[in-house]
Amino acid sequence: MNATFEVLFVIAWLLAGLLSALWLARHGHSPLWIPIGLVLGPFFVLIALDRASRHPELVAGGPPDTPGRRSGPRVMVGHDGSAESQHALDMAVDIAAGRQGTVTLAEVLSYDDVVEGDSTPMIDTATRKLAEVTAQVNAVPAEYEVLVGPPGEALREFADKQNADLIVVGRHGRGLSERLLGSVSADLVAHSAVPVLVVEPHATRTENRPVAHS
Structure with missing residues (x-):
């Protein structure tokens, strides 16, 4: 017993x-x-x-915005350096370029990667990588942001606050981490007030459509 x-x-x-x-x-x-x-x-x-009582934050960004440069939609794209996020960026640039819009690349870090009020190696690394990728975007004006918090919540909250017209994310494979921690794309589709486009890894342009609407 x-x-x-x-x-x-x-x-x-x-x-x-x-x-x-x-x-x-x-x-x-x-x-x-x-x-x-x-x-x-x-x-x-x-x-x-x-x-868990903390809220998503913006901890870094650039380059500085230019007033009046936006005449079309603002597209936010989740970018973590993966092949799926690069595919999503290509789609976002294509959409923005066809409508004289702009693109904002956003990477979301864990709260544990950030010391409140201070920069950290993780923030510096994310900032450097996003700056490099942003500099390669020539078809449209582009900027980047480093956020901290739950990825889905952080992306939809800042997209809403910054009046984004569309969120574009790539769909990752269903590995163990996604099953345990949840899918970012599913969170966005279920809860985002901003339209969401989930880009399939091997889909053609015509197969991708916004799947959530405000």
């Missing part, structure tokens, strides 16, 4: 920590909290609740 109780206690301890850490990861924090959650068990619940 004692052995059964001990096993159930250990299972309950691990589940409490695991579920709290996964919930925290869905709210914009690093999955590296998962082993800590497993160790701390139910005590990790309070840590998760405290850390």
